[in-house]
Amino acid sequence: MAAIVAAIVNNASHLEQEQVVQIETLLSRFDRLSPAEQSQERVSYVSAAFPLVFGPDAVVHGSDGYEPQRQVPWSANCWLQPRVIVRLASAQQVAVALALCRFFHVQFSIRGGGHLQIPGFTSNQDGVVISLSAFDQVRLSEDQSTADIGVGLRWLEVYRQLDEHGVAVAGGRVPSVGVPGLLLGGGISFQNSQYGVGAMAISNYEVVLADSQIINANAHENPDLFWALKGGGSNFGIVTKIEMNTIPNQIWTEVRIYPLSAAAQLRAALMQYHDAIETDNKASLIYNATNDIILVVYFYCAPIENPPIFQSFCDIPYLTSFVPPGIRTVYDLVQAVASVNEAEPSVHEFRTMSSRPNIEVYEAIERAHTEQAEALKDVEGIALTTVIQPMSSLAMQQTHKNGGSPLGLEPVGQQWFLARADWTHIRDEERVRSAVRKIVDAAEEAAKRTGVYLPYKYSNYAARDQDPLASYGEENVRRLKEVAQKYDPEGVFQELQNGGWLLSKVGSTLER
Incomplete structure (x- = not known):
């Protein structure tokens, strides 16, 4: 216990001597309890200790300010019931919070932006959430x-x-x-x-x-x-x-919206684009197909008007330019996207796979997407989106430079696929998750049948029953x-x- 108290005192210079004594007394009391008593009393001691150390930056279940902090995660199925949410502003404070979690042997969750859609990743039941939201520099x-x-x-x-x-x-x-x-x-x-x-x-x-x-x-x-x-x-x-x-932040970009009837032309253009990015390291593209439209983001990492690398898409009829073509900054583009993001909270599901570029895989994705959108049409608020993210072999080579990374990426051109669902009510979760799984299963089956399957799973796109670290x-x-x-x-x-x-x-x- 002395080591825990020392860690608190050393890293919490704002504490008055009286508070230090109170903390030592509280920890001593808990330390003297039997294991069974500690298990029974843990929640009440945690509820007392964190406000004692962190003051108003620690909100306890049921207190004023708790609900807005509880509902920070992006997906409503992640709004769990932690006992304490503590909002920290320095590494020293984080060190103290971690010392307390170790001492009380209490479950903790780490929350940055809270965008992961998997319950339990950024919150918990009856534990501590260590919120980093005050690290805003x-x-x-x-x-x-x-x-x-x-x-x-x-x-x-x-x-x-x-x-x-x-x-x-x-x-x-x-x-x-x-x-x-x-x-x-x-x-x-x-x-x-x-x-x-x-x-x-x-x-x-x-x-x-x-x-x-x-x-x-x-x-x-x-x-x-x-x-x-x-x-x-x-x-x-x-x-x-x-x-x-x-x-540099000066770039060229355009975001076009296409009708679903353009899908075959867009797939053909996408295959040409996969070849083109093997010799041009400045291009980026995101292909998003929803229930109603196809949205393609074109991005070039230099202030060059109408980069020729996107030529294969130029003659495909489109509905509108959501972001008109032009030279702007990265912030300008991301701000434009923010202006149309959904305002209401909803429930979200992701699932992923990867493969080398292949037209049959893309066709299988479209068929499965259409089937599952029809199967879920009675689900309130449902938006089913399939995202194809082309990745060049140049990107893989750059990821292997300067000591590399643990991702285990094969040095070949590839695509990282995301099946995403957004809907209104948690009660529909199992149906929606099953539909998303079927879309990815269809993509994986086509990739394996055609010999282009890659084992890598991008962890930020992964579903809770996938195992992205194993894919490294x-x-x-x-x-x-x-x-x-x-x-x-x-x-x-x-x-x-x-x-x-x-x-x-x-x-x-x-x-x-």
């Missing part, structure tokens, strides 16, 4: 070559602040996605072919370890942890600072487990962390 280095990006921010705000200085970073593409969740899963950016996945643009992580040590992980300090964090998730510590290399390959999983054992020898992040893609669950039968 964007600080440029003196030469503007790197930016300290707050792990409580969402990407729209990151780009807004960087835009004022004429720079950007290779971060997320969806306005409401949080910074740490995206990057700890590797992270798709608009600039994949130039720089690799988003995590490859990180120059330094600040990490609070399970024993409340605060360390840096970069190419020179703790390089094994630096490697592991580029896709290894929350298995090693709580990341409290991310420093990223900055890039046996050798990378082995290395990740070695890093976790080195920095968290007692397995705190495997045992007490409530959810997430945990190494302790790799290869196990996950919930369906």
Whole structure:
């Protein structure tokens, strides 16, 4: 117990002596209880300890301010009932919160932007949520070559602040996605072919370890942890600072909306585009098919009007330019997307697979999408979307540079597929999840039949019963487990962390 008290005192300089005495008394009382009594009394002690240490930054179940914090996660099925939600603003505070969770042996969840759609990943029942939302800084280095990006921010705000200085970073593409969740899963950016996945643009992580040590992980300090964090998730510590290399923010972009009748022409153009990006590292494209329309985002990482790499799409009739063609900044584009994002909370489901580019796979996706949209048409608020994300071999090669990442990506051109559902009521969850599974099953079957299947599963697109870390390959999983054992020898992040893609669950039968 003395070590826990020392960690609190050392990292919580704001505490008065009287508060320290109260904390010591509370912890001593709990420490003297029998294991059975501790199990019975744990919740009440946790409810008392966190407000004592963190004051109004710790909200307890039932108190004023609790509900708005409870309902932060993007998907309504993730609005669980934690006992305490504590909003922290420094690595030192995170170290104290982690020390308390260890002492009380209470489940905890780490919440950045809260965009993951899987229940239990960013909240829990009767445990502690460590919210990083107060980490809201964007600080440029003196030469503007790197930016300290707050792990409580969402990407729209990151780009807004960087835009004022004429720079950007290779971060997320969806306005409401949080910074740490995206990057700890590797992270798709608009600039994949130039720089690799988003995590490859990180120059330094600040990490609070399970024993409340605060360390840096970069190419020179703790390089094994630096490697592991580029896709290894929350298995090693709580990341409290991310420093990223900055890039130019002047780009060309257009977003077109097509009728569903254009699908065959768009697939043919997409196959030509897959070939074209093998020799041009500045292009990015996202293909989104909904129940009613097809939306294609065209993005070029340079201020060049109408880049010829998108020529194969030019003559396909479209309904409108949602974002007109033009030279703008990354922030301008992401802000335009934010202006039409759904305002009402709803329930969400993702599922993923990957393959080499293949027209038969794309046709199988469309057929399955049409069938399942019909099967779910009575579900209130249902929007079923299939997303094809082309990834060049250049992107894979960039992800292998400078020490690489644990993702295990094959150095070939490929596509990362997402089947996504959004709807209104949690009561329809099983039906919707089954439909999404059928779409991905159809894509995987076509990929395996045609010999283009790839095992990789992007963790930020994965469903709760998928096993993305296992898709990194046996050798990378082995290395990740070695890093976790080195920095968290007692397995705190495997045992007490409530959810997430945990190494302790790799290869196990996950919930369906």
